Amino acid sequence: MWIGTLFALAAGLMWGLVFVGPLWLHDYPAVLLSFGRYLAFGLIALPLAWLDRTELRRLRRADWLEAAKLSLVGNIVYYLFLASALQRAGGPLPTMIIGTLPVVIAVVSNRRNARRDGLLPWRRLAPSLVLIGAGLALVNRAELAHLRADPAADLGRYALGAMLALGAVAAWTWYPVRNADWLRAHADRSPRAWATAQGLATLPLAALGYALTWLGFGVAQPDWSMPLGPRPLPFVGAMLVIGLLASWLGTLCWNEASQRLPTALAGQLIVFETLSALAYAYLLRQQLPPAATLAGVGLLVAGVVWALRVRPVAVPAH
Numbered sequence: 517m518w519i520g521t522l523f524a525l526a527a528g529l530m531w532g533l534v535f536v537g538p539l540w541l542h543d544y545p546a547v548l549l550s551f552g553r554y555l556a557f558g559l560i561a562l563p564l565a566w567l568d569r570t571e572l573r574r575l576r577r578a579d580w581l582e583a584a585k586l587s588l589v590g591n592i593v594y595y596l597f598l599a600s601a602l603q604r605a606g607g608p609l610p611t612m613i614i615g616t617l618p619v620v621i622a623v624v625s626n627r628r629n630a631r632r633d634g635l636l637p638w639r640r641l642a643p644s645l646v647l648i649g650a651g652l653a654l655v656n657r658a659e660l661a662h663l664r665a666d667p668a669a670d671l672g673r674y675a676l677g678a679m680l681a682l683g684a685v686a687a688w689t690w691y692p693v694r695n696a697d698w699l700r701a702h703a704d705r706s707p708r709a710w711a712t713a714q715g716l717a718t719l720p721l722a723a724l725g726y727a728l729t730w731l732g733f734g735v736a737q738p739d740w741s742m743p744l745g746p747r748p749l750p751f752v753g754a755m756l757v758i759g760l761l762a763s764w765l766g767t768l769c770w771n772e773a774s775q776r777l778p779t780a781l782a783g784q785l786i787v788f789e790t791l792s793a794l795a796y797a798y799l800l801r802q803q804l805p806p807a808a809t810l811a812g813v814g815l816l817v818a819g820v821v822w823a824l825r826v827r828p829v830a831v832p833a834h
Contacts, residue, residue: 521785521824525771528788530766535793538599539607539800544745548601548733551725552751554591556759558719564712564764571709572716581697583717590691591718591763592725597684605677607797612655613681615790615816618712620689621783622823628693629779632700633827635754636780644823648787651815655794658808691759692783696774707771711764718763720743784823787816 517729565572575583601610622645624635699710713806730742740746773782798805805813 517777517824520773520782523773523776524782524785527766527769528786528790529792530761530769531789532792532796533600533762534595535611537606537758537794539752541747541754541798542603543740543747544751545733546596547725547729547746549599550592550596550756551722551729552755553595553758553763554587554718554722555726556755557591557763558722559717560756560764561712561719564817565716566587566710568706570711571706572713574705575713578701578715579698580717582694583713583805584721586691586695586698586776587714587718588721589687591714592721594684594687597680597687601677601680601684603677604680605674606659607793608676608799609656609659610677610681610684611790611793612652612659613678614684615652615655615787616649616689617685618648618787618788618819620685621692621786622780624689625693625696625778625783626780628767636778636826637829639796640826641780641823644784644819644826647815647819648784649823651812651819654812654815655809655827658806658812661808662699662806692770692774692786693779696779696782699771700779704769705774705826706793707775708768710771711767714767715764718807722780727803743787749752752804778828781823781826784820787820791816802823 534553537553538544538546541549598610598614601613620639622636626638626641699705699707702710726743733742745751773785777785794805794809794813
């Protein structure tokens with residue numbers, strides 16, 4: 517349990533980096549950031565595949581098809597929605613909407629996977645969900661107050677960012693549940709090889725998407741040149757760092773956690789990503805979080821600690 521929790525924490529620290537990229541590279545369109553990140557992930561996976569070549573040979577056609585589905589929805593579609601949301605609504609609000617994932621995944625997977633993982637009793641699970649929900653509400657309230665105080669704020673753009681963040685939540689509710697299904701059904705397989713397989717499956721999708729984006733912007737003729745956009749060196753550096761740390765290493769750590777923990781509990785530990793992203797966003801702003809935000813973070817942490825105390829109860833087979 518605790519080893520799985522530490523892997524989830526490491527994944528959260530890595531995944532928090534993906535919230536920084538769209539804010540730092542604010543002059544890049546979200547579609548270029550999404551395909552750029554996963555093109556880097558796929559290219560990084562190529563040499564890593566040599567290390568896992570024996571494990572990768574064990575994968576069948578159905579496994580590669582599952583890896584491609586996971587890559588499309590959990591990688592490209594998710595990050596396209598997230599990057600678009602961040603560029604329209606700033607860092608904290610999309611971060612907090614994504615932060616509802618612990619609650620959403622726990623609710624979705626608790627009943628769905630009860631026979632496999634055991635049922636986390638709702639009566640014992642409810643306090644952690646309430647604490648996490650209250651923490652998210654507090655941080656959102658503080659961010660909305662910050663927005664209202666800004667005379668240049670565009671509420672319509674902010675609302676669109678919130679809607680796009682909800683799309684990201686839908687994509688990443690589906691991904692960890694399906695990913696855990698495969699990992700729990702193949703407990704003898706290497707989580708590292710499965711992370712590499714997803715990178716390899718991502719490569720053709722990202723390469724095609726990047727080529728079409730290049731073609732599209734070539735027709736539109738923006739003020740900057742393709743294929744690397746207005747700031748080539750920062751763009752390439754950020755894509756490589758995010759591709760290695762967030763995409764490959766983060767996925768590896770999450771796979772290790774998913775093999776060890778019930779999906780409903782692992783879903784709640786995605787709160788580590790929210791906390792990391794929030795910390796990185798305020799570092800980028802060079803500001804200290806307000807008291808309400810810190811109180812919300814405290815509630816989030818309390819909710820996670822409570823959740824770790826809940827043990828699944830076996831469901832009898834019928």
